Amino acid sequence: MAVFSAQPVIEIAPEFAAERAPKVAPATLLDLIVARVRMALQSEAGPARSALEARLAGPDGAARSRVTEAFGLSATAIDLLDLACALAADPSLGEAYSAAQGAAQRVCPTENLARRLFGHADRSDEPVWRAGMPLAVWGLLVPIARVAGEPDAFEADPRIVDWLRGVVGLDAALVGRARLIEAQPPFAAWPVAATARDAVRATDSGNPARVVVAAAPGSGRATFAAAVAAALNRRALAVDPAGIEDVPDLLMRARRLARLADLILVWRHQDGLQLRAHPAAAPLEFVTTGPRGRIAPIDGTTDLAVPLPGPDRDERRELWRRLIAVAATWPSASVDALSSRPGIVAGDIVAVARSAPSGPEQAIDRLRARARAALGDTARALTPRLRWDDMVLPAPTREALEEIAFEAGARLRLLAEPEPGRLFARNGGLAALFSGPSGTGKTMAAEAIADRLGADLLIVDLAATVSKYIGETAKNLSRVFDEAAGAGCILLFDEADALFAKRTEIKDSHDRHANTDTNHLLQLLEGFDGLAILATNRRANMDPAFVRRIRHVVEFARPAAAERRIIWRRAIAALAGESRAAELASLLDALADQHELTAAQIKNAMLTARYAAMREGGPINAEQIRRGLGRELIKDGRPANAPARATRIRLG
CATH class of the missing domain: 1.20.930 (Transcription Elongation Factor S-II; Chain A)
Structure with missing residues (x-):
């Protein structure tokens, strides 16, 4: 596997370097550049210099030509870059530079030196070092602290020198944030070919394109991007900008590497992150986000939205058995149960497989522990302790709960079938209303169902969810449902009438937004793959239209x-x-x-x-x-x- 190591200067595995870097011995190109500079310093002309320029323009200078083409460098700009890279390769050139510039302190190249040495002194070219010009925008040269009265002098950026040596190196800003994504066989439902076609069509129009891949963390978003990149004969580099302070610098360094090595960047989106077209938009990039993530648009960039479907039950079963050798000896029913758990993504299976569970029970425990660790502060996870036989209920109530538990366990299997999946796709959400006086066993029943299904109970904290600020309640609710979906938990809204109250007449903006929150909640319930239980002792306060859209309503009475x-x-x-x-x-x-x-x-x-x-x-x-x-x-x-x-x- 070709990967980056955790060092400030990194050599990519040989097969990748051979694929992306120049097809010459690593030292050859810098030797040629040093020789070119020495000939210029000695004012040497004739056949030898012409032959050297021809070599640099041919296959031996492929990496140098790549820099020129990738960043649109002028002849003077590449000459100045040659001077800086030659000095990095052979520091003894500093004395020759100072002699050529008539000042002992001028040991680094300047723009005037480049123009004079390479015959550009009589040109009227505009300056090659100023804001907005490629050498500055892409950080190819690093300006040296200027002394009053002295011209601007430069050093070559170390990563550019690495590139000319045949090494693809990571900037320090990318260490720990960037990794090559190994191409893996995609899941059958992933639209790899269609996305590749759409991306080519978008970029052929002349506009940059971003593929926005929306799915839960661990769903394989970056792996999908790598599959699309492979379909385009490219490699994908994932970049995680979480916690970075200097976002423009990170954008520049990541996009510079992508241009040099012909990589496609895959950005992991964070709230508040502004992925601007800085220093320039890449022809094609990917952005991964959550199921409801929103990416700020960029003028002139075409966004292609791809909601990524997860693996189906059969693919999950294959993953369990492929990643855990001992799973082949587990009971088929246990593997089916693992494969049918809602909210489980490929990343969960990979993580649990790495921990080498001894059996399906331990695998479930580790899945639940992993889910609990990812929860936020809007809900708390409860590991069920109460079992089905702990409930003392009338036969009709118990039978209603049996139906709910069975449907929650079987619904994914049913909806995976072609016709049920096609006709009842909008009926994917499973919600149950438990209504009755306090103390009649509503929460206990929810806990017993969670135990029956081998899931944790996620109890929503209404105080942390309902906000007086417009729009915040909807945002908090979305976070709760995302966490429950990602954790494979059963949702329990206690005192649900506070959230699902009758919709009001619109008298002011707060009424309008309260009704909007209720509508948003209905949409979340209908799109939730798991089981949501709503408990109330004030059913009369709940919106009748809302109650009619709940699949199961169970009345809990005081015990006889x-x-x-x-x-x-x-x-x-x-x-x-x-x-x-x-x-x-x-x-x-x-x-x-x-x-x-x-x-x-x-x-x-x-x-x-x-x-x-x-x-x-x-x-x-x-x-x-x-x-x-x-x-x-x-x-x-x-x-x-x-x-x-x-x-x-x-x-x-």
Whole structure:
């Protein structure tokens, strides 16, 4: 693999250098340039000098000719560059330069020296060193600190000297930021040939072109760019400008290298990054961005948008088995489950494969850890601890949850089939609304579904998401959905009525933007590949039109007496053991029959009793349980010792 090492001056692997650099021995060209300068200093003319100029104009001078053509240098400019490069190759020339300029301090070349030595003194050429001229714009020469009364003098940029030696070198500004992208076989769904054709068509029109590749990080955006570059018989160089302070200098040095080595640049876009046409627009570049990234346009540049599709389930399965040798021995169902996880991109599989997981369970754990590490501050990831059997629900509610969990696991397989994928592409988003009083198990059900699907639960922090500033809520919501998609998480919007409230009449700009946020949220839900769960205890406050577009609506009611008995017994068994639960069974059954409580209230009552028992130094007893119950009744606005009939709650 041809790669850059992490040194300020880097030699690219021999096969790449041979492909891009001059087809001569590395020292030959600089030797010829030094000889040319010495002949000029000695005013030598005749057949020898003519033969030398012919060699420089031929194959032996290919790298020098490349510099001339790539940057549009005039004859005087290339002569001045020759003087500077010759001095870098042979420092003893400094004495000859000072002698030729009649001043001991003038050991570096000047423009006047170049004109005089190479017969340009009588030319009326404009200066070759000034703002906007190629030598300055592309940093081919470095001006030396000027002394008052002295003419401008120059040194050659070290990377240009490297190039003439036959070495493709990285500037210090590019070290750690630039890497050659190894061409890989593209995924079947990638539009490599079509993008290559569109790029050629755009550049043939005379305008520069940018291919904007939009997909989640790790989706293979740079690899796609390399595949398109290979289709054009070019190589791709990825550049990550994150955190760079001097963006114009980075643009110049990256584009200078691209011109010299005939590379296509692949920029990793960052928020706020201005990829201007500086010093000049490249004929063709790539920019990689997120699914909803926006790139500022450049006047005169044609942008080609490519939303990059990810690998399908079969391609993911092949990746797992190709990158992890031991995966061939894993159960087929386990590999299918890994390949069907939403939000998993090729980069995730590559990263997990490098960690050499021993089995599919460890692979899933590492996928989840990788996903959690990428989350921002608008949501928190919860690794499920509650399982399906922990839920105590009526049969219809449990069946509704079974349907949701099955659909979430099977939908990608279904939509991967041609006809379902074609007809139901707009029905890709899977959303479920859990409605009911507080404490009835909505969040617990979401956690149990996440456990069933082997995914983390991403709980949205509404305080960090909803903003009073116009446009910020939509931006935060987009970030949440992008993070959930990239992490393969299940989204949970608790108290969802705050986000999905009824749309209002438009009375001012805030009303208009609030409605816009709701519409934006609907679009995000419909385009989300994973499962989004919305929980509310105020369904009446939610927009009916919005609720109608949700695929599953599940009502959670307070548990009936039979369900309360199970919850009481499970709670005490978890806190005090099965034997104590059996001893207090009659009391617990009586409490379940007498008091209409939610599962959360029963658990809190038992937790209060357990702490009381710990404090008093004995097992849980009936009095402690009654005290815990009384505390929950008081919090609910009911007397602690009220009879059941007086505390009965009307449902529906």
